[in-house]
Amino acid sequence: MNSDPIVKNLLKSIVLDQSEIDYFLSFLGEVTVKRREIVLQAGDPCKYQNFITQGCLRMFHTDRKGIEHIVAFAIEDMWMTDLYSYLTSTSATFSIDALEDTKILQIEKASMKKVCDKIPKFERLFRLMLQKAFFAQQLRIMQHLSSTAQQRYLYFRKNFPGMEHRIPQKQIASFLGITPVFLSMLRRKEAIR
Amino acid sequence: MNSDPIVKNLLKSIVLDQSEIDYFLSFLGEVTVKRREIVLQAGDPCKYQNFITQGCLRMFHTDRKGIEHIVAFAIEDMWMTDLYSYLTSTSATFSIDALEDTKILQIEKASMKKVCDKIPKFERLFRLMLQKAFFAQQLRIMQHLSSTAQQRYLYFRKNFPGMEHRIPQKQIASFLGITPVFLSMLRRKEAIR
DNA sequence: CGTCTATTTGAATGTACTCAAAAGCGGTGG
DNA sequence: CCACCGCTTTTGAGTACATTCAAATAGACG
Numbered sequence: 001m002n003s004d005p006i007v008k009n010l011l012k013s014i015v016l017d018q019s020e021i022d023y024f025l026s027f028l029g030e031v032t033v034k035r036r037e038i039v040l041q042a043g044d045p046c047k048y049q050n051f052i053t054q055g056c057l058r059m060f061h062t063d064r065k066g067i068e069h070i071v072a073f074a075i076e077d078m079w080m081t082d083l084y085s086y087l088t089s090t091s092a093t094f095s096i097d098a099l100e101d102t103k104i105l106q107i108e109k110a111s112m113k114k115v116c117d118k119i120p121k122f123e124r125l126f127r128l129m130l131q132k133a134f135f136a137q138q139l140r141i142m143q144h145l146s147s148t149a150q151q152r153y154l155y156f157r158k159n160f161p162g163m164e165h166r167i168p169q170k171q172i173a174s175f176l177g178i179t180p181v182f183l184s185m186l187r188r189k190e191a192i193r
Numbered sequence: 194m195n196s197d198p199i200v201k202n203l204l205k206s207i208v209l210d211q212s213e214i215d216y217f218l219s220f221l222g223e224v225t226v227k228r229r230e231i232v233l234q235a236g237d238p239c240k241y242q243n244f245i246t247q248g249c250l251r252m253f254h255t256d257r258k259g260i261e262h263i264v265a266f267a268i269e270d271m272w273m274t275d276l277y278s279y280l281t282s283t284s285a286t287f288s289i290d291a292l293e294d295t296k297i298l299q300i301e302k303a304s305m306k307k308v309c310d311k312i313p314k315f316e317r318l319f320r321l322m323l324q325k326a327f328f329a330q331q332l333r334i335m336q337h338l339s340s341t342a343q344q345r346y347l348y349f350r351k352n353f354p355g356m357e358h359r360i361p362q363k364q365i366a367s368f369l370g371i372t373p374v375f376l377s378m379l380r381r382k383e384a385i386r
Numbered sequence: 387c388g389t390c391t392a393t394t395t396g397a398a399t400g401t402a403c404t405c406a407a408a409a410g411c412g413g414t415g416g
Numbered sequence: 417c418c419a420c421c422g423c424t425t426t427t428g429a430g431t432a433c434a435t436t437c438a439a440a441t442a443g444a445c446g
Binding site (some may be wrong): 342343371372374378 | 401402403404405
């Protein structure tokens with residue numbers, strides 16, 4: 001298991017010595033999923049917090065009409081989980097699957113608790129992660145309130161550089177809240193490429 | 194100062210004895226603002242976390258065109274702050290003002306820190322509040338991705354019962370991300386009333 | 387090479403916005 | 417108490433943004 005990326009990720013937010021790092025790492029599990037493979041099925045409880053070391057995941061909601069709406073993407077060096085389900089041990093409202101072959105490091109809630117109890121700095125880390133996610137969401141809401149689909153697409157490209165070449169366009173459309181057909185039209189009109 | 198509502202609010206999430214409650218209350222300030230009065234001006238640092246005991250606040254962003262977009266409402270028994278500015282001591286990206294004459298209890302960041310240091314349960318409280326806000330935002334994003342303006346309006350009425358009679362319609366439109374003109378049309382079509 | 391899925395294109399439709407004007411409502415001053 | 421002023425809501429017409437449906441094309445994968 002190559003734990004280097006996740007250690008670097010932790011050290012961005014908190015200071016840790018080697019023994020603390022080792023303790024944390026001892027709880028991690030490594031999972032590899034293929035493209036299209038499901039990591040979390042809506043309805044099941046979300047047991048893990050997932051850290052992506054390679055690849056790309058999406059978290060989405062499937063509405064009554066069967067249409068999928070992408071709430072978030074996660075690529076290398078990012079965390080992803082259905083937080084509500086993870087924290088409250090209820091069944092997940094979102095599903096998570098892979099858009100590329102992906103390597104994930106997972107930690108269970110019970111393990112996370114152990115780590116937090118022994119090393120309170122991790123509690124702080126967790127709060128910081130939550131805050132960061134909160135602010136990202138706030139920004140996204142603001143953009144939906146104030147921008148057209150075109151502006152949101154341009155912002156997406158700025159925010160996730162190169163992502164447009166990694167994953168199918170229809171996934172980006174789903175993230176932006178528009179149809180793939182319309183996104184295609186936008187791209188033609190602007191000759192963005 | 195009537196501190197009953199805020200105490201009840203705290204006790205929903207954590208257990209406190211009288212001395213702990215008193216300690217917390219000793220840091221609170223009470224402010225009364227009139228309709229239209231500004232509580233936080235975008236650009237200024239957000240010094241306070243605000244608890245509403247009576248009335249209604251809105252937090253909004255003003256875009257380059259001068260159009261206001263409402264990120265959140267807060268009524269009795271709710272908290273409101275520009276969290277990013279409050280936590281990082283940067284200048285606020287949002288403004289907050291009153292839609293009704295409003296009574297607020299305020300707590301400064303430094304005071305909050307003192308309370309958390311002395312009574313760690315408050316740290317937990319703060320995390321729970323953040324989580325709750327996070328989930329509410331997630332829901333809001335999902336709705337923008339998957340619902341029409343009409344469906345969002347109906348959901349708003351369900352979620353904030355009676356609010357439509359308390360505040361101007363244009364404020365609701367701004368919250369929903371549509372124009373007041375269009376909201377008026379929706380209401381006529383549906384004869385909702 | 388054939389199959390499956392994603393993307394593009396076009397036409398018709400629906401959703402939401404702009405602009406403009408009229409009507410309604412609330413507060414203020416005489 | 418009434419008249420006026422300013423702001424909100426309504427209404428209508430015209431336009432722009434975004435979707436649906438259908439069909440053609442292009443890419444990816446076994």
